[in-house]
Amino acid sequence: MKKGILLVNLGSPDSPEPKDVKRYLGEFLMDERVIDIPFLARTALVKGIILKTRPKASAAAYKKIWWDEGSPLIVISERLQHGIQQQVEAPVALAMRYGSMTIKKGLQELVDQGVEEVLLFPLYPQFAMATTETITVLAEALRQEFFPKLKIESVPAFYNKPDYIAVLSDSIKNHLADKKVDHLLFSYHGVPERHIRKSDVTKSHCKIDGSCCATPSKAHEFCYRHQCLEVTRLVAEKLNLDEGTYSTSFQSRLGFDPWLLPYTDRTIERLGKDGIKNMAIVTPAFVSDCLETLEEIAMEGQEIFHEMGGQAFTTVPCLNDDKPFVDLLSNWINTWLMPTT
Ligand SMILES: C=CC1=C(C)c2cc3[nH]c(cc4nc(cc5[nH]c(cc1n2)c(C)c5CCC(=O)O)C(CCC(=O)O)=C4C)c(C)c3C=C
Ligand SMILES: [Fe+2]
Numbered sequence: 001m002k003k004g005i006l007l008v009n010l011g012s013p014d015s016p017e018p019k020d021v022k023r024y025l026g027e028f029l030m031d032e033r034v035i036d037i038p039f040l041a042r043t044a045l046v047k048g049i050i051l052k053t054r055p056k057a058s059a060a061a062y063k064k065i066w067w068d069e070g071s072p073l074i075v076i077s078e079r080l081q082h083g084i085q086q087q088v089e090a091p092v093a094l095a096m097r098y099g100s101m102t103i104k105k106g107l108q109e110l111v112d113q114g115v116e117e118v119l120l121f122p123l124y125p126q127f128a129m130a131t132t133e134t135i136t137v138l139a140e141a142l143r144q145e146f147f148p149k150l151k152i153e154s155v156p157a158f159y160n161k162p163d164y165i166a167v168l169s170d171s172i173k174n175h176l177a178d179k180k181v182d183h184l185l186f187s188y189h190g191v192p193e194r195h196i197r198k199s200d201v202t203k204s205h206c207k208i209d210g211s212c213c214a215t216p217s218k219a220h221e222f223c224y225r226h227q228c229l230e231v232t233r234l235v236a237e238k239l240n241l242d243e244g245t246y247s248t249s250f251q252s253r254l255g256f257d258p259w260l261l262p263y264t265d266r267t268i269e270r271l272g273k274d275g276i277k278n279m280a281i282v283t284p285a286f287v288s289d290c291l292e293t294l295e296e297i298a299m300e301g302q303e304i305f306h307e308m309g310g311q312a313f314t315t316v317p318c319l320n321d322d323k324p325f326v327d328l329l330s331n332w333i334n335t336w337l338m339p340t341t
């Protein structure tokens, strides 16, 4: 069987203009795994409230970070795709869960090259309904409707793979080598607490308290909070970080539901107030720099820190198309292409 690879990232609007941002946000937020309330309520919330105001504000934020070549997230994902393609003999395609570079087009591109078996690679280290799950569910629905002969295998969340932790830790170490850092904050994209409970396969483990995520459970295979806390723990262990010099927080909340705590903006504020002068921040829920890292963290986060009396605010870039990350993903893909018997 001829094999091919489909890398899938989140997506971006076609341009930072409000009309394109509105179309993109409409598709994104109408996903039942992103805003997980009944269809009519979701439609009323998204179309009746959010899309009336947010596109203008989001477009202004996108304009601040947009590159000449396009959306950073898409340009970086394309560079990653090309880097991997140089190390892998099978065709490597790229798609986005939302926006114009659809998963359907990506699968079609591979099928047109004679591919019969696809490795679907969601570019997310941690599992979430709004990330890995929405990609795999949509790909399967498309397979059934348009590509019934295609075989699709998905790459699960890779948050605790030792080689991933090594690449992430090295990247942090290298970026902070000549910096004085009093506190390193690991900031992950937030999700509503309800998402964690819904993904709990045991239906009883996740209490979202101080201890559930540290107590071994089958639930952790699909627990975003556990997987984020594990990344922090494993990197801290690898880098020999002292207790109290690092912490975890969750960014980008939307709406009034309780989201995972602590929030990143409040944490940055508190660190400044507590007298931390030099902080660094790393964002391991994203493999590619994007609006949430380049604007919300590098611009807004820095401003909050300075307002609270902080001095040096260093952002560690995402792994992007760094050679060690390209090598890592290429190795995993090559292992899939040539399984040892
Ligand atoms: C209910 C809302 C949202 C959930 C749940 C959510 C989960 C989630 N998102 C990412 C990764 C990214 N999100 C990005 C932007 C973004 N996210 C939301 C909302 C939810 N995300 C919105 C409304 C936006 C748009 C921007 C805005 O208006 O503020 C991005 C950046 C995209 C880009 O073009 O650069 C990424 C990446 C993860 C990993 C995640 C769950 C774990
Ligand atoms: Fe998001």
Ligand SMILES: [Fe+2]
Pocket: 205, 206, 207, 208, 212, 213, 214, 219, 223, 225, 226
């Ligand atoms: Fe948990």
